[in-house]
Amino acid sequence: MSLNQPDAEFESHLAFRNFLGKAFGIVCMVSTWFSIGALVVLLASVSWQASGWLNWSFITNYDSRHPEQAGVLAGLWGSLWLIFFTTIFTVPVGIGAAVYLEEYTQNGWIKRFIQVNLSNLAGVPSIVYGILGLTVFVRMFGLFGTKERVIELSLFVLTLEIPVPFGTTVLSGALTLSLLILPVVIVASQESLRAVPSSIRHASYALAATRWQTIRHQVLPSALPGMLTGVILAISRAIGETAPLVIIGALTYVAATPGDIESPADLLRNPGSVAEVPFSEFTTLPIQIFNWVKLPNSDFQHVAAASILVLLIFLLVLNGVVIYVRNRFQKNVRW
Amino acid sequence: MSAKSTVKKSTMKQSDLFGSRFSFTRITEQAIKCVLFLCAFISVATTVGIIFVLVTESIVSVGPDPAFFQEVSVVEFFTETRWTPLFNEKHFGVLPLLAGTFLIAGIAALIALPIGLASSLYLREYASPRTRNVIKPTMELLAGIPTVVYGYFALIFVTPYVLKPIFQDLMGFDVDVFNAASAGIVVGIMILPMVSSLSEDALAAVPRGLREAGYALGSTKFDVSTRIVLPAASSGIVASFLLAISRAIGETMAVTIAAGMTPSMTLNPFSSVQTMTSYIVNATSGDAPTGTIEYQSLYAIALTLFCITLAMNVLSQIVVSRFREVYE
Structure with a gap:
């Protein structure tokens, strides 16, 4: 048998292997499209259920016992305020922690300990944070008994x-959510700090800037877009x-918005209510959805679908902002 | 390193220049460092807080009320097969909840692990960069959808339009309105992007040279993918699975909405089950008064859940650090 004449067995074997490779590729491709298909089916079925139910009065009404009059006003404002305060709590702490870990600690045991701790916290189910929030913030360990006191704190x-x-x-709610997302924010901010080349820091030190001046004026501005994306x-x-x-x-059922602010106009008219x-x-959009899904009256399924659409549009806008921020700032930064 | 020592020298010289060890700049620098340390410390405090809260309500009590395991023995908790804390005749056996949890997680894994791994192979080994750039963000959208939405999807689409026609009308099983299968399927879809993106990272870490060596020996794409790339990336893939x-x-949320609230020891995917998480949600919605055993059962369940997930996360970290093949 010369090299130029491969035997038949080898030929058929090779053909089989090529076939196997092609079939495997097709299986993998179908698997990939499965998740895209699932996304499309999910969005289509929600929109189909919501069609005809999403209108302007749905946005401006409170929840109601009658499905035709139920709306998401309370949930929408609740979600907005909750997110506003969560952001206020999370951003400084998250970025501060990341700066400490990346700029101030050497690779010692403290850093390793906090790092391991962070990655474990990120894996803790969100419901456990709920239990933490319930005990620490809502009840404060029951230290104050059943009687609720009010502390008055005068600012200017x-x-x-x-x-x-x-x-x-x-x-x-905002404190609980802050603890929940803090590990994610810290890890994302650390990554964008690590991407800042050390030559920038060295140049700043060489001009006799202190460590904080270097961070404040050189490192943070260049790491900001990445941090924003993570946040x-x-x-x-x-x-x-x-x-x-x-x-x-x-x-689940609230007929008032936080601070009785029902529209942006109220906010301008009476800023003190903030x-x-x-x-x-409060209630939030996802909680209202959960509540409506549980109700036996099938009309509420349509109400739930409509509020899911509101929630998804809300999320889509935020994600759009992420992509815009990422593209906008990445172009301007060149090392 | 040398850069750092220069920095120190320069700040020392500066403080000499300005005369005092306790200059304003120096104190501010120290204060800022302390504040930043406190920020980093909050993450440690969170962990301590979680463990403290769970342990004090379930193992050792600090207040006047006895803790959960001081009233219910650990043996009963793990061997009793009934979970009826809200009934008159109370039984605290976590097994039905564990069974429900693992049934749903098992169905989800059955869907997400093979499909996720196959799509990561497709994205890394077969797809053109252009296809990848379209598909990956779309899959990430799937990961960004809130979990209540998945619960709704299971209830209004998966059960009536997928499970009932196939398994009830065609094969004669009895499919409940609330069932483990629909919850498992949607949880599977939910974790799919996670499996595929983490596995893809692991595949991407396998150096090109290994693949090209395979091709040079006459391997097909299938051989290279399954005999070379997969084994080389196995530790990362296993970690992503865990x-x-x-x-x-x-x-x-998806599980609470779709799987119902019947704690039962069953392997039948078409019947209603209760998981640890959905018990916690149902019990808190029911306003159990604080200090009672029903209320503390929440913490015992949360502690069990916390331990299981923590063990799996730690295991995945060990897999990555112990079994990783390091190239170059």
Whole structure:
């Protein structure tokens, strides 16, 4: 048998192997399209259920016993305020922690310990954070008994009336969500800090800047777009979170918005009411969806679908902002 | 390293210049460092807080009320097969909840692991970069959809339009309105992007040279993918599987909506089951008064859940660090 004449057995074997390779490729491709297909079917079925139910009065009405009059006003404002306060709590702490870990610690045991701790925290189910929030923020370990006290705190123009324990308020919800997304924000911020080349830092040190001056004026501005992306992604995760809020006892049926602010105009007319927002009871979009899904009246399934669409549009806008920010700033930064 | 020591020298010189060890700049620098340390410390405090809260309500009590395991023995908790904390005749056996949890996580894994791995192979080995750039963000959208939406999807689409026609009308099984299969399927879809993107990272870490050596020996794409790339990336792939399953175990809303609330020891995917997470949701919605055993059962279940997911996460970290093939 010469080399130029491969035997028949080899030929058939090769053909089989090529066939196997092609078939395997097709199987893999079908698997990939499965998830795209699932996404399309999911969106289509939700839109189909929601068709005819999503209109302007749905946005401006409170929840109702009658499905035709039910709306998401309370949930929408609740979600907005919750996210606003979560962002306020998370961003400084998350970025501060990342700066400490990346810029101040050497690769010692402290850093390794916190790092391991962070990756484990990121894997803790959100419902466990709900239990933490319920015990620490809502009930404060029951230290204050059953009686609720109110601490009055005067700032220059406003008086904050802080209930102790916090109870099921926007404040408790925002603190719980902040703890939940903090690990994600810290890890994302660390990555974008690591991407800043050390030559930038060295140049700043060489001009006799102190460590904080270097971070404040050189490192943070260049790492900001990456951090923003991480923060917004974490926030969009927090918007959809339901379990921890249900656990801390967020109400399902509320006929008032936090601070009684029902429209942006109210906000301008009475800016002082913002001070009441953190201490108001609330509901959020996902909680309203959960509540409607559970109701036996099948018309509420359509109401749930309509509010899912509102939620998804909300998320889509946020994700659009992420992509815009990423593209906008990446072009401007060249090392 | 040398850069750092220069930095130190330069700041020292600066403080000499300005005369004092306790200059304003120096104190501010120290204060800022302390504040930043506190920020980083919050993550440690969170862990301590979680463990403290779970342990004090379920193992050792600090208040006047006895803790959960001081009233219910650990043996009963893990061997009793009934879970009826809200009935008159109370039984605290976690097994039905564990069975429900693992049934749903198992169905989810059955869907997400093979499909996720296959799509990661497709994206890395077969697809053109252009296809990859379209498909990957779309899959990430799937990961960004809130979990209540998946629960709704299971209830209004998967059960009536997929499970009932196939398994009830065609094969004669009895499919409940709330069932483990629909919850498992949607949780599977939910963790799919996680499996595929983490596995793809693992595949991407396999150096090109290995693949090209395979092709040079006359291997087909199938041979290279399954005999060279997969084994080389196995540790990362196994770690991604573990993380995804741990996520499925901790998943709450989809499961609460779609799987119902009947704690039962069953392997029948078409009947209603209760998981650990959905018990916690149902019990808190029911306003159990604090200090009672029903209320503390929440913490005992949460502690069990926390331990299981933590063990899986730690295991996945060990797999990555211990069995990783390091190239170059």
